Amino acid sequence: MRKAERLNEIVHYLRRMHQAVTAQTLALVFEVSQRTIYRDIQDLIDTGVPILGEAGVGYLIDKKYHLPPVMFDADELEAIALGIGMVGNWTDKHFAKKAQSAYRKIQATLPDTLINELHQISTFSAPSHYKIPWEVSFSEVRECIRRKQLVKFTYLDLNEQLTVRIIRPLALISFSPVWLLAGWCELRKDFRNFRLDRIAKFEKLERRFTHEKDKSLTTYLKRVNEQEETRFKGNDCKELDSN
């Protein structure tokens, strides 16, 4: 069953990438050897999937390729419902509402057989008492990220030092009881994380910033991944705090 699944996934993967994808990338994503990817691609082409391979470039799929009808299974529904619930418990009202409306849209398309499954869902998320409250508006921060708008705030670091920061907001990261705002700090000229619950006097600045590769989210995530790989586990949350 592994192969059949993978073939499907490869098609989906290629469809949602807009650029060429190399066999090496696919091999990493699907955790198989490149040789296997080459065989898979060949099999897909043999069965009529319009994949184009070019040496030195990678693979491209013709978007027009038509996919078979698909539905969620019971487990997938349960996973989605749980995810929606967690979002509701860990973000703000606005975001929770969006999660709910997405969920309703999904429900609306379900056939009767699956609606019954919904009533049997037995995995929930409860609002946690461990939740650490924050002052800044979650949705406001998200808006600044979207609009590439510089933000300014005072930050109380774990050494209880107060500093004023101006940063390019890049992402909000849920780190269990706390939320982190990841950004490029204009003061330190480097990436930094800030705990939402330690941010005060949050304000949007008029100034927007433009995409710069070495100050982008992609670069940041890449760096974090590299760090993860080269250190042992068992650290606590403190290390993620900024200074």
Added chain:
Amino acid sequence: MRKAERLNEIVHYLRRMHQAVTAQTLALVFEVSQRTIYRDIQDLIDTGVPILGEAGVGYLIDKKYHLPPVMFDADELEAIALGIGMVGNWTDKHFAKKAQSAYRKIQATLPDTLINELHQISTFSAPSHYKIPWEVSFSEVRECIRRKQLVKFTYLDLNEQLTVRIIRPLALISFSPVWLLAGWCELRKDFRNFRLDRIAKFEKLERRFTHEKDKSLTTYLKRVNEQEETRFKGNDCKELDSN
């Protein structure tokens, strides 16, 4: 390669036929045993293809069940993605996989305009260092809930007392760093919560239980809600532990 191809062909075959097709027919057409057909159909259903099987009749595919002809907006997509991420970080591998595959199915139906939004998602969930590990298999517990199968285990309560419990498992509840198994305790003749990380020697019993209203999840949830309303906030997790 035979199987992957056959799975595709079966879908197309069922779509062409407008009446029910028996497993025997499929077995003849594809020159495999009926047993293999049954397995294939199961695999297809597992991946979300809406095939309906009826004893005495045969198989039908429902063409209506194309996935959400639904338009999500950018926020909804972000909320779903975040939820899926949280599920991945807080449950087990099996469940996380299901969440992922659901997400991919949603992605597969998105029009190009929305696919661009996916690349701009900036709200994530990081695997938490606060996560408290548990011994029992998350998926195994879920299976017992589904199958209404009694379970037995030893439980270490917060007073460090060890007891052996036999319960009707009703639901898994995420309570931030810990997961709780909610159930009807056959020993105490009442509803109880058990922290997954304090459960040991988990075993499924042969005996199944039948639905009894006053021992059901619905009743339990109703009771919890009533309790919530009549007490103040600020309690910590201890109260949810059982004894």
Added chain:
DNA sequence: TTGACTACTGACAGCTAATGTCAGTAGTGT
């Protein structure tokens, strides 16, 4: 032109997962 990067092929050993057989349970329609 060179060098880096890529697609692609063949061979082979090891092993995973697909398959058929058999035997049984349970639902459907006549």
Added chain:
DNA sequence: ACACTACTGACATTAGCTGTCAGTAGTCAA
């Protein structure tokens, strides 16, 4: 009651999937 069907479990066999290694050839940029 009966024929017909979907569906499940166990088990031995083997087909085919996989990784590794080694090599050819196309693409692109400097």
